[in-house]
Amino acid sequence: xxxxxxLHIGDAKQVLKDIPSDSVDLIFTSPPYADQRKSTYxxxxxxxxxxxxxxxxxxxxxxxxxxxxxxxxxKEKVVNGxxxxxxxxxxxxxxxxxxxxxxxxxxxxxxxYPGKWPNRFRDSWERLLQFNKEKQFNMYQEAVMVPxxxxxxxxxxxxxxTDKLRDESKVGSGFGKNISNWTKREKAYPxxxxxxxxxxGNKNHSAAFPESLPAxxxxxxxxxxxxxxxxxxxxxxTNIVAQRMKRNSIGIDIVPEYYEAVKSQLNExxxxxxxxxxxxxxxxxxxxx
Numbered sequence: 001x002x003x004x005x006x007l008h009i010g011d012a013k014q015v016l017k018d019i020p021s022d023s024v025d026l027i028f029t030s031p032p033y034a035d036q037r038k039s040t041y042x043x044x045x046x047x048x049x050x051x052x053x054x055x056x057x058x059x060x061x062x063x064x065x066x067x068x069x070x071x072x073x074x075k076e077k078v079v080n081g082x083x084x085x086x087x088x089x090x091x092x093x094x095x096x097x098x099x100x101x102x103x104x105x106x107x108x109x110x111x112x113y114p115g116k117w118p119n120r121f122r123d124s125w126e127r128l129l130q131f132n133k134e135k136q137f138n139m140y141q142e143a144v145m146v147p148x149x150x151x152x153x154x155x156x157x158x159x160x161x162t163d164k165l166r167d168e169s170k171v172g173s174g175f176g177k178n179i180s181n182w183t184k185r186e187k188a189y190p191x192x193x194x195x196x197x198x199x200x201g202n203k204n205h206s207a208a209f210p211e212s213l214p215a216x217x218x219x220x221x222x223x224x225x226x227x228x229x230x231x232x233x234x235x236x237x238t239n240i241v242a243q244r245m246k247r248n249s250i251g252i253d254i255v256p257e258y259y260e261a262v263k264s265q266l267n268e269x270x271x272x273x274x275x276x277x278x279x280x281x282x283x284x285x286x287x288x289x
Contacts, residue, residue: 003225003243003246003247004248004249005239005248005249005251005266006250006251007233007239007252007266008250008251008252008253009252009254009259010252012056012252013055013056015252016059016060016231016252017059019063020063021062022063022064022065023063023065024063024065024068024228024229024250025067025068025069025228026070026071027060027063027064027069027070027230027231028217028228028230028238029071029073029230029233030072030074031053031056031074031231031232046077046079046084046086047086050086050090050093053090054093054094057097058097060229060231061097061098061133064133065133067137067138068132068137068138069130069131069132069139070132071105071128071129071131071217072129072130073128073213074087074126074129075087075123075127081119087127091129098133099131099132099133100131100132100135101129101130102130102131102137103130104130104192105129106126106128106192106194107125107194107196107213108124108195108196109124109126109198110124110196111197112124112198128194128213128217138221138223139220139221140220140222141189144189144216145188146187146188146189147186147187147188148188194216196210196212196213196216197210197212198210209237213237214230214238214242215241218242218245218247219245224246224247225246225248226248227247227250228242228249228250229252230249230251231252233252233253233258234258235258235262236251236261236262236266238251239251240262240265243266
């Protein structure tokens, strides 16, 4: 089965209108943050950001499958000495739009270099907000399991009687754990904090994220030949990783230089209108929306 990487140059708000409804399995993107990347994307003021972004999220809601997931990498900025609330305002407005805010992941930039300002330190983390259309969505948790780690050698060596039962939470939350369930396991489920290094290579883009970031979410929320969309593809990391992982993908960017750079990196044989062997390809070629 062929892998399709479909690249578009233009404003995401307009290009998305040509993508078929309910055709995308995962949206993974990092749009320009408020007042960021002014030379390439114009820079959107925090007070205007929500109104600017909502028409785009409206289209994303349409193209995402009911079983799909939208992961948004975004971060607040400091305005007049305090954190701007534009990200929280965006979350609230997206919920009114029909999105479910189902989870939040934290990307810990483990190689972030130090720095400080008069009243704060340098950030070494970013948000990854998970949104869905429905409460039941595709999620392949086993694909991102991690080794048990050194803690298991000592923690599981001698188990108390309590460890062998379901130990109820002491705060009355209803949650509990049975430590003995993990004695014969080699892998465990990860937390929602991802410890990944930032992108150090020169990708001719001011805000390229590491390949390991989209790769983790692609493994978690898709399977081979699913469709991954990045409406702000920039250096094309999401699309390049998706192709490598045998996922179809769609990339959109308004900057011609980025579009040409991504195009040159991808396998030319796999670009554009290949044989329609997937539901998405058939819908695209037949003009269905």
